[in-house]
Amino acid sequence: MVEKTKISEADCLSLYLTMGNNRSIPKLRELLTSKYAPITPPSIPTLKRWSSINSWKDAVFRHEKETKEKGIELAINQTVSNTKERLTAYNEVLNLTTDNILKALKSASISVENSQDLTAHINTIEKLQKLLQLLQGEATERTDTTNNEQNIFDSIDFNSLFQKKIN
Structure with a gap:
């Protein structure tokens, strides 16, 4: 098995999406450091650049919307x-x-x-x-208004x- 030597942007985004409401770039870097040790994670400026260029905020919005919809559908x-x-x-x-x-x-x-x-x-x-x-x-009752109606x-x-x- 080939060991990873660097953390991809896709891995960073995936982890960022799962962080919940308290997500932030600095917290992401801390999480990457602990999860992928001994690999050095991307720097905070690199993560911010990736976030800006690839619209991570929009990705978070879509991810949360899909998650809510799936939760509602499941319920x-x-x-x-x-x-x-x-x-x-x-x-x-x-x-x-x-x-x-x-x-x-x-x-x-x-x-x-x-x-x-x-x-x-x-x-x-x-x-x-x-x-x-x-x-x-x-329906438990008929609401027909004919006068001919009678109980059998x-x-x-x-x-x-x-x-x-x-x-």
Whole structure:
């Protein structure tokens, strides 16, 4: 492996960019001295000249902007990922709860003595589905203003259904 005998401008700029808010040419030279010993780093006038000629201030501005953008993007991606995981978990719980209620209704392990009991179970399922839609950012209500709109359960005569079931 070939050993370095001098420190390049690119190495100096790279180190300068990583120094943070307290960066300065004299501090850069101190850092170069400790990091690249026994190689003698460029002098302060040389570092200032490189900084001036190659617009290190602009490079710092671009570097910080890119770093902030990457940080924001990473934070957003992490938040979205966490939200998706939570929604998936909520979705599973709500679907299992709905399935359990429906299975219990089908197997008659939930007693349905009258139409109010059935309506209560159906309302529970509707509330679970609305909660799932709300968690997913979907609409939970229709805002259609037609006068013909009616609830499907309003058109079912539960009492007559139970009378038929009992007889």
